[in-house]
Amino acid sequence: MQFGLALWQYVLLALAGVNALYVGLGGLVHWFYYVKNKHKAKRWKIQSDKFLSKKLDREAMLLGTLNMNIASAGFGVIAWGVFEHGWSRLYYDFDAYSWDYTLLSMFLCWLFIETFAFYLHAGGHIGWFYKHIHSVHHRYSAPTFWTISAMHPLEWVLHSSYIVLPAFIIPMHLGVYAMMVSLVFILGYWDHCGIKFVRIPLHGSNKFHDDHHKYFHVNFGFTCSLFDRIHDTVRRDGHHYNELSFNGGKGKVRKPEELGERAVGPLMEY
Ligand SMILES: [Zn+2]
Numbered sequence: 589m590q591f592g593l594a595l596w597q598y599v600l601l602a603l604a605g606v607n608a609l610y611v612g613l614g615g616l617v618h619w620f621y622y623v624k625n626k627h628k629a630k631r632w633k634i635q636s637d638k639f640l641s642k643k644l645d646r647e648a649m650l651l652g653t654l655n656m657n658i659a660s661a662g663f664g665v666i667a668w669g670v671f672e673h674g675w676s677r678l679y680y681d682f683d684a685y686s687w688d689y690t691l692l693s694m695f696l697c698w699l700f701i702e703t704f705a706f707y708l709h710a711g712g713h714i715g716w717f718y719k720h721i722h723s724v725h726h727r728y729s730a731p732t733f734w735t736i737s738a739m740h741p742l743e744w745v746l747h748s749s750y751i752v753l754p755a756f757i758i759p760m761h762l763g764v765y766a767m768m769v770s771l772v773f774i775l776g777y778w779d780h781c782g783i784k785f786v787r788i789p790l791h792g793s794n795k796f797h798d799d800h801h802k803y804f805h806v807n808f809g810f811t812c813s814l815f816d817r818i819h820d821t822v823r824r825d826g827h828h829y830n831e832l833s834f835n836g837g838k839g840k841v842r843k844p845e846e847l848g849e850r851a852v853g854p855l856m857e858y
């Protein structure tokens with residue numbers, strides 16, 4: 589599939605698209621809730637008593653926008669290679685593979701993204717990496733949608749690359765891949781906006797990742813809580829967590845002798 593466009597045109601289109609979505613549409617929703625309806629926060633906000641300071645809010649907006657633009661310029665270059673020069677393993681004819689394979693490729697693409705998202709994220713919570721890199725994303729303990737990409741640029745490039753890689757590894761229809769990338773963007777928005785939205789089947793509530801920003805070293809998963817359940821890193825009720833409690837789902841139990849058998853609290857439901 590060739591559109592006959594030049595490299596700079598792909599980059600320009602990618603930059604225009606991402607800014608229209610992230611700054612334009614995202615900014616509009618953000619303004620509606622965080623400015624116009626700020627006084628009604630109890631009704632719509634997950635952490636209704638906590639807002640980022642003006643300084644942190646502006647920092648997240650600038651850093652998030654900078655990172656989004658870096659990634660979309662890179663995506664523009666990759667899209668140019670994919671469409672004009674046949675890079676990648678994407679295909680355009682549905683009949684090239686069976687429907688069973690189409691579903692399988694969708695599942696494999698999801699598994700690839702979720703596996704990298706979980707382990708790179710959980711790895712970012714190990715001492716040195718946390719202190720020097722991932723803690724930037726955790727400056728925002730009451731996240732807003734600007735914080736999707738407000739992180740250390742190195743970490744952002746790493747996260748962007750495992751979204752791109754499946755297109756080069758797994759033979760996949762362009763439509764399937766476009767759907768997965770859209771899903772990643774929508775879930776990123778959903779999880780960081782700090783606004784009570786509906787619970788998404790399999791994904792759960794966006795309180796899951798909001799709690800990650802609030803309690804730090806728990807709830808590392810992205811599209812679902814599967815790997816957190818395997819590694820026992822889902823937040824537990826009654827446990828006390830802070831930025832220095834590097835022990836996943838265990839947290840610190842205050843006065844465990846008083847709780848006895850209940851010292852390991854039940855997993856939170858999201
Ligand atoms: Zn984190």
Ligand SMILES: [Zn+2]
Binds near residue numbers: 780
């Ligand atoms: Zn986050």
